[in-house]
Amino acid sequence: MSDSIEAELSAQPVRVPPPRPVPRPSALRPRALHDLRGGRGAAALHYPSQDLLVVSGLPGSGKSTLLRRSVRARVIDSQQVREEYAARLPRWLPYALYRPFVRLSHYRRLRRALLAGGPLAVHDCGAVPWVRYWLARSAARQGRRLHLVLLEASSAEAREGQLARGQTVSAYAFARHCRAASRLRTRLAGTGAPPAECASVVVLDRAAARRLGEIAFVAA
16 A cells, blocks of 8 residues: 555655745836935836936946946947947047047947837937937837936046046046036926936936946836
């Protein structure tokens, strides 16, 4: 009898308890103005699957670093274009001489990526607001929305970031960037809401940016 019982038991499927779900990082789905500075950071930002994201901030604030480390989608970064040009040109050639070609190549890539559709993250210095307006209008025509992540850094921190990467901008250009960033900060502080062209804005300081491990575009 023991043999028959053992055979019966061995014939029965072994019931393995289901695995416990692995906790996902706390994800924020931005829908308004979210100020995550001062320790109020999120581990992840999740956006609708077909929307666009602009990452803006002063030169040296860490935009390219954040895009490379965190974004799970196609990225259009003018810094990448600059590095590609620099690799092909003599090292003694000043960036100012070929900057117009870098910008033109960047905007061409950006236009092609927009027309291709799908989620997209874009590096934006913020000094020329028309780029954000153009992206917003293009997204709206496709039934998509534009979101903004603003990296906050002091001018000293941004300068340190430029030195660390070995690429600096002129005093004139940096002052122009600072003025544009100041206007945007004033606008956000005055309204307490995203600009009309943006569905959401997330403001990060360096600590919040370091904590942010994922920027993804997911289905609702």
